[in-house]
Amino acid sequence: MPAARTTAVAATCLLVLLAGCDSSSPAPSAAPTPVASPMTSSVASPSATASPVASPAVSVAPSPAVDKEVVVTVAKRKVTPPTGRVEVAKGSLVRITVTSDVADELHVHGYDRSLALPAGAPASLDLRADRTGLFEVETHATHLVLFQLVVR
Template sequence: MGRRLVGAAGALLLIGTMAGCGGDEEAAGSDEPVVVEITFADGGVTPVGDRVEVQVGEPVDLEVTADEAGELHVHSDPEQELAFDAGTETFEIEIPRPGRVDIESHDLDQVIVTLIAQ
């Protein structure tokens, strides 16, 4: 019976160690930003109305490619206005609390993407 207890304790220790390693791998992967590609061309924008799930506090890169200067409005708390020039620019943002954050162009009166922070 003693051997069974030692074997069971060893198995539990091994499972606990493996679970701990898995948690570390997930945490390491969360440092990579979520990339949202936004393209302004010929008076329009893509995407239109997409939803993207992100984790609270996770970096989000808004990669903007535009044929003319403009501005993104990030309806977070606090709200952010991100001005961009023609060409390609990347803006890093984070969503500090759970909820929905719309990113839109007021010039086009369109929601480009909605971030769902969990």
């Protein structure tokens, strides 16, 4: 997890914990001490007063680590990088990201997984390579083979 995300999650947890404290206890008489995060710096002016910052508690599920990422672009019926084979170990998590200049549909043969491809915007499909063999990854409308996925 990147340091910025870790810091943000820790700060959010701290705010949630502090908000849940018993409000019937007397408030401390001193002003709260500002805390600088590693990603930001701030300089308080002598006349500045600290005010609490409320941020919503966000539950973020960690995404599984991607073992292989394949990025393909389709423009004017040309596949970049050129069609070839992508080899992965059985059990690997593969992320396929495709940007197409026309609306289309991505299809992974053998896994029967599909993904709508909007024109001009990247779209990603995560696939657990749990079957061995050679599988074509293609577009349906334009009938282009993007690559062959080899699972060993």
